[in-house]
Amino acid sequence: MARVKEPAIRLLETAIRLLSEAGPESLQARRLAAESGMSTMAVYTHFGGMPQLIRAIAREGFIRLGRRLESSPHGDDPVADLLDLGLAYRDHAVENPQLYRLMFGVTATAGNRLADDLPEGEAAFAHLVKAVTRIIESGRAREEDPARAAAQIWSAIHGYVLLEIAGYFGGDGVEQILLPLGMKLATGAGDTAEAAARSAAEVTAHRTRRP
Template sequence: MSAETTRGRLLEAALHLLAEGGPGALQARRLAAESGTSTMAVYTHFGGMRELVRELAQEGFVRLSRRLGQVPRTDDTVADLLALGLAYRDHALDNPSLYRLMFGVTTPDAVRYRGEQLDVVTLSSDLTKGQPAFAQLVDAVRRVIAAGRIRPADPGLIAMQFWSATHGYVLLEIAGFFDGAPGIEQALLPLATTLLVGLGDTAEAVERSAARLRAAR
């Protein structure tokens, strides 16, 4: 088995353990059993569990970027921007433990490396893999500006506002704060509408774009 194949199997096994059992399931012995390798393979291909956990977080961003890249681009730029937000949410809901790991949000003692706690700084110290996902959001905002839907401004700063708003909503949702409470239609889309109207669009125009998105989904 090639080194690349073994590394890939270990990553997939770690993703499965994380999804099924949360960060506490990320143990070298369980990982070896799940992947059909040995505990030594973890250290050979990643240097240890610390590095493997960091690689998992980076893989989460790679998959997020891939998910956003699958969102169709249409002639309704605002609908496309909203669709990216929903795809972002879908990624988080499909992979809640991975999503928390991506941003260093996990229970204090959930992940340990030889008895040493992997803290937030350790898990979120390298977010370069998140740049392609963010770049897609920046491009979507740039298209909205070019279409005349919002006032000209720095697309990177606007994208940051949308990411921050969506991220906050998603973290609350996967934490269970919205169980039995209003969701996308009563919270997330109105939040996006408020941002877009503040940036120069109209509530009526945003609602038409949202209606197109609903029909497409």
């Protein structure tokens, strides 16, 4: 988190908590101030207004997403690492559905595509580009622009995530939908079906071993 004054941090953390507990309708200056033990003016003093605070929430959301992606497993199999990265992305979204929707302007409160020009969003996306670059360099994918390929993969994961947090796929979406989708993306990019299946099995083993 960027270095800001303590009251601003308190307001931001309160806003993220309210968003998680009560949805975007709870993001009102009066309620935020009351929950934070400050006056309504504090929202304007520290952020300039509610639109700027909402933007700060999105920035913090991408910072947290970037940290989650950074902690994803890194091993010798670049395709397995990419699949793990996709699952880390999914886990972050499912654990923080309201925040995820706001980050991408899906909620009425956000009102626009907040991710478009946030450097924190670009930094999070860079993890995906790096993972795709490794796969291309390993020879398990055709030569192409890594950023473009990463955007295609991101589009697929993002679509899946929005459907899951909307209540689709039940409890077996990862095994029945997301991992098979990742395997198809890998083979479509040039990997063999056998190698993609081995990578997916490695990822499944990772998740089984996790507490």
